Structure formats: C-alpha cells, structure tokens
Amino acid sequence: MQRVVIYGGTGGIGRATARALRARGYPLHLVARDAARLEEAADHLGDTTITAGDVTEPGLADQVAKEAGARLGGLVYAVGTINLRHLARLSPEDIETDFRVNALGAFLALQAAAPALKAGAGAAGAGVVLFSTVAVAQGFPSHASVAMAKGAVEGLALSLAAELAPQIRVNVVAPSLTRTPLAAAITGNETLASGIAAMHALQRLGTPEDIAALASFLVSEEAGWITGQIIGADGGRSMLRTKG
Numbered sequence: 001m002q003r004v005v006i007y008g009g010t011g012g013i014g015r016a017t018a019r020a021l022r023a024r025g026y027p028l029h030l031v032a033r034d035a036a037r038l039e040e041a042a043d044h045l046g047d048t049t050i051t052a053g054d055v056t057e058p059g060l061a062d063q064v065a066k067e068a069g070a071r072l073g074g075l076v077y078a079v080g081t082i083n084l085r086h087l088a089r090l091s092p093e094d095i096e097t098d099f100r101v102n103a104l105g106a107f108l109a110l111q112a113a114a115p116a117l118k119a120g121a122g123a124a125g126a127g128v129v130l131f132s133t134v135a136v137a138q139g140f141p142s143h144a145s146v147a148m149a150k151g152a153v154e155g156l157a158l159s160l161a162a163e164l165a166p167q168i169r170v171n172v173v174a175p176s177l178t179r180t181p182l183a184a185a186i187t188g189n190e191t192l193a194s195g196i197a198a199m200h201a202l203q204r205l206g207t208p209e210d211i212a213a214l215a216s217f218l219v220s221e222e223a224g225w226i227t228g229q230i231i232g233a234d235g236g237r238s239m240l241r242t243k244g
Contacts, residue, residue, distance in 0.1 A: 002073030002120035003027045004219055005064060007055060007109055010037040012180025013131070013215070014078035016208035018045055020216035021074075029068040031060075055079050055105035056097075061112035068113070071120035074127040074219040075113050077106040081149070082182055084142040098145045103152035106130050110160060114168065121167040124224030129215045130157050132174040134234045150174075154230050161228035169227035171218045176234035178206035201236030 004021055008014035009030030018028055018041065027047040032038050035052035042048040051067050053060040081098050110128060117126040132150040135143040154172055161170035177196055179187045187193045187205060197205050214233045217223055232238045 001026050002071050002122075002126070003029050003049075003069055004074040004076065005029045005031065005068050005072060005109075005113060006076045006078060007031045007064075007105070008078035008080070009076075010034060010041050011078060012182060012208040013175075013178065013211045014076070015041060016212035017076055017078060017129075017215045018048075020209075020212040021076075021219060022046070022048075024216060024220055026073060026219070029064070031055075031064050055109070056100050061105075061108040064109070065112035065116060068116065070116055072113060072116040072126060073120050073122070074129075075110060075117060076129045076215055076219065077109050078131060078215075079105055080131060080182065081146055082186075083145050085145065086142055087144055090145050095145050095148070098149040099152065102146070102149040103156060106153055107156055110156075110170075114164065118164075118167045122221065124221035125165075125167055125169045125227070127219035127223060128157075128160075128168060128170045129218050130170070130172050132172050132230060134174055134176040134232060134238045136174065137232070137238050157230070158228055165227060169218075169223070171223075171226060171228070172230040173211060173215050173218070174230055174232045174234065174238070175206055175211050176200060176232075176237040178208060178211060180208055199237065199242055200234070201240040201242055203242075204235065206233065206235060 004026045009018050010032040029049045031051045033054050038050040051064045135147045136151045157170045157172045
C-alpha cells in the first residue's frame with residue numbers, strides 16, 4: 001500500500017482517520033502545527049512520517065510533497081475552523097483566515113501532491129478526502145464565514161474530481177456537529193450540546209470515529225468507483241426533520 005498524507009493528523013477527526021487508515025494497513029504521513037503531538041502520534045501509530053507546520057505558511061504544501069515521497073496512495077485534508085459570528089461581527093480578516101485554512105489550504109495540498117498521487121494510483125485510483133460541513137447545505141445563522149469557505153471546498157472537489165480522473169478520486173465528507181477539540185466550546189456545554197443533538201434524527205452528536213470510518217473508506221480501494229461526491233456524515237441533519 002502507498003502512503004497516505006493526512007493534514008491535521010493530530011486533531012479529532014484527523015487523528016481518528018489516521019487510526020482507521022492504519023487499521024487498513026496504510027502507512028501515513030501526518031502534517032500538523034505541533035511537532036511534539038506529531039511525534040507522539042507517529043510513535044503510537046507506527047509506520048508514520050511527519051511534517052510540522054501551519055497550513056497558512058507559504059511553501060508548506062511543497063515541503064510536505066517532498067517529504068512524503070514520490071508515490072502516494074491518498075490524501076486527507078482534515079484542517080478546519082469553527083468561526084461562528086453574526087454578519088455584523090465578521091471582519092475581512094475573519095473571512096480571509098477561514099478561506100485560507102479551509103479552501104486555499106486544501107487546494108495547495110492537493111496541487112502539490114497531485115504528481116505523487118498520480119504516480120501512486122493503483123487500479124482503484126488514489127483517494128482524496130476533503131471536509132465540508134452540513135451548514136453549506138442547510139444554512140445556519142452565524143455560519144456565514146465558515147459556510148462560505150467550506151462551500152468553496154465543495155466546488156474545488158467537484159472540479160478536481162473531474163479534472164484528475166481517473167487516476168485520482170476526490171470526495172467530500174460533510175459532517176454535522178462532532179465532539180472534537182475544535183468544537184469543544186459548543187460540545188462542552190452539555191445543555192447546548194443536548195439541544196443540538198435532539199435536532200438530529202439519530203439523536204446524538206457525531207464522534208471523530210463516525211467521520212473517520214467514512215473518510216478511510218473513501219481513501220481505500222473499496223471506494224474505487226466513487227468520486228465527485230459530497231457525502232453527509234451528519235446523523236440525518238441535512239435531509240431529515242426530527243419528530244415534532
């Protein structure tokens with residue numbers, strides 16, 4: 001199996017996806033800001049190389065592409081933001097940061113890795129997974145900045161899925177609220193979290209493992225005829241109304 005690059009590989013969803021892909025036998029290359037956490041994750045996972053850096057740093061994607069190797073089996077861009085503010089409280093800097101981290105970062109990561117992904121693609125193609133949010137399809141108050149950025153991710157994925165086929169498959173996972181460190185300001189308030197959970201048909205919030213199960217499948221050869229899809233892992237939130 002060829003190595004899979006995971007941006008955000010020490011975070012909630014990224015770390016869970018790393019575990020799921022290692023369970024499938026994939027060697028990994030993790031990218032994150034915290035070098036100490038990267039080293040700990042690599043030691044725990046085994047057969048894992050690392051690059052420390054921030055996705056907003058110029059040249060990081062090229063560095064990752066060089067260090068990860070000339071042949072890759074997949075790429076997961078699990079870096080994101082949760083910047084929830086009303087329209088009047090959003091600044092141009094907020095918008096730019098959300099776009100750079102979510103959309104531009106994904107573009108640069110995939111652009112730099114594309115030659116190695118093509119070189120490493122097997123019969124099922126190399127699998128790329130990007131992340132959006134249920135808020136793109138649903139429309140929630142205070143989500144303008146992040147939904148705009150993640151909407152750009154969806155457009156990017158569809159365009160590149162067409163352009164890079166058949167060697168590279170590109171899909172998007174669009175979660176609803178998930179119990180990750182990034183979402184702790186929301187999920188840490190159990191009254192608020194319980195209220196949001198009740199808005200889902202399955203009556204609970206997501207876990208990193210829920211999302212990782214889908215992401216690792218989409219990278220794998222089992223998903224060899226799936227590309228250009230935006231798939232909700234959202235407890236039914238995007239499509240179903242709860243009772244009452």
